Amino acid sequence: DGGITQSPKYLFRKEGQNVTLSCEQNLNHDAMYWYRQDPGQGLRLIYYSQIVNDFQKGDIAEGYSVSREKKESFPLTVTSAQKNPTAFYLCASHRSTGNTIYFGEGSWLTVV
Amino acid sequence: GEDVEQSLFLSVREGDSSVINCTYTDSSSTYLYWYKQEPGAGLQLLTYIFSNMDMKQDQRLTVLLNKKDKHLSLRIADTQTGDSAIYFCASDRGSTLGRLYFGRGTQLTVWP
Numbered sequence: 001d002g003g004i005t006q007s008p009k010y011l012f013r014k015e016g017q018n019v020t021l022s023c024e025q026n027l028n029h030d031a032m033y034w035y036r037q038d039p040g041q042g043l044r045l046i047y048y049s050q051i052v053n054d055f056q057k058g059d060i061a062e063g064y065s066v067s068r069e070k071k072e073s074f075p076l077t078v079t080s081a082q083k084n085p086t087a088f089y090l091c092a093s094h095r096s097t098g099n100t101i102y103f104g105e106g107s108w109l110t111v112v
Numbered sequence: 113g114e115d116v117e118q119s120l121f122l123s124v125r126e127g128d129s130s131v132i133n134c135t136y137t138d139s140s141s142t143y144l145y146w147y148k149q150e151p152g153a154g155l156q157l158l159t160y161i162f163s164n165m166d167m168k169q170d171q172r173l174t175v176l177l178n179k180k181d182k183h184l185s186l187r188i189a190d191t192q193t194g195d196s197a198i199y200f201c202a203s204d205r206g207s208t209l210g211r212l213y214f215g216r217g218t219q220l221t222v223w224p
Contacts, residue, residue, distance in 0.1 A: 006154075031210045042116070042200065042214035043155075050209065058211070090154055094210035099143050101210055103155040 002027045004104035006091050011109050013078070013085070021076045021107045023091035030096040032074035036060060037088040037106075046089075049074055050096070078109060086111045118201050118215035125223050130188040132199050132218045137182065140206030144177065146186045147200040149217065155200065158186070188220075196222045 004025045013019045023032065031050050035043040045058030049068040063082025068074055078085045091104040116136045124130045136144070142163050147155040161168045161175045161184070168175045174187040188195055198219050202212040 004154075033211065040120070040216060042216045043212075044214075045211055048209065048211055092155075096210070099204075100157060100160065101145075101212060102157065103147075105154040106152075108152075 004091055004093055004102060006089075006104035006107050009105070009107060011107060013109065013111050015111055016080045018077055018079050019109065021078070021089055021091075021109070023074045023076065023104060024072055025074075025091075025093045025104075026072060027093055027095070027102065028071070029093035029102075030071070031094040032068070033092040033094070033101070034058075034064075034066065034074070034076045035090045035092065037090060043090060046076065085109055115205065115213045116201055116203055116215040118199075118218045120216060121219050121221070123221045123223065124191050126191060126193055128191055130186075130191045130195070130220055130222075132186045132188075132201075132220065134184040134186075134201030134215055135182055136184065136201070136203045136213075138203060138205040138213075139179075139182065141182075141203040142206050143204050144175075144184050145200075145202040145204075145212065146173075146175065147202060149198045149200065151197075158199075191220075191222050193222045193224055196220055 007022045033048040034046040044060050047066040049055035065077045089107045094101045118134045145160040146158045172189045176185045198217040200217045201215040
């Protein structure tokens with residue numbers, strides 16, 4: 001089935017450690033996005049990528065990094081520079097000629 | 113203020129209609145979306161409406177758009193307990209990049 005797969009679903013990290021969240025899509029979508037969701041809040045855009053080997057900062061990129069080496073994959077690294085990383089992270093994708101954006105099931109990151 | 117605003121909570125009785133309201137600020141919005149999020153899950157696209165439409169119906173869902181007042185609503189007919197979830201309104205603010213701007217979400221609780 002076509003879709004967006006995020007892993008891991010749950011992740012615990014010690015302060016000072018980097019962690020990478022995986023996002024893979026088999027929808028042949030050009031664009032991919034990372035959003036962060038905090039309790040009682042809407043989603044805020046971290047990074048997005050329109051094409052392979054290119055990505056742009058969103059509204060809250062500080063403390064995060066991404067890569068887009070393959071069309072299907074858009075991993076997000078939460079670095080130790082991110083002050084408050086505990087949150088729910090959602091990956092999304094979009095076909096450049098369409099108007100629907102699809103989301104993965106999300107990854108919970110907890111810093112302990 | 114927020115780009116997209118929604119009331120935070122709504123409670124209805126099973127079988128009644130639910131109406132979730134949203135206001136947005138950017139008149140250049142091309143598409144407006146409604147997403148559903150169940151506990152611990154990603155966002156599921158429910159429906160969307162193009163800005164030159166004022167109504168869209170899809171089975172139990174009716175979307176009304178008042179572009180003059182920048183007001184969007186989602187009506188769920190014959191609400192069921194399985195409709196209990198958080199509902200997010202989102203706008204593209206006219207962007208062709210596929211990025212979305214979300215409200216904080218409305219928690220819909222359906223009582224049997």
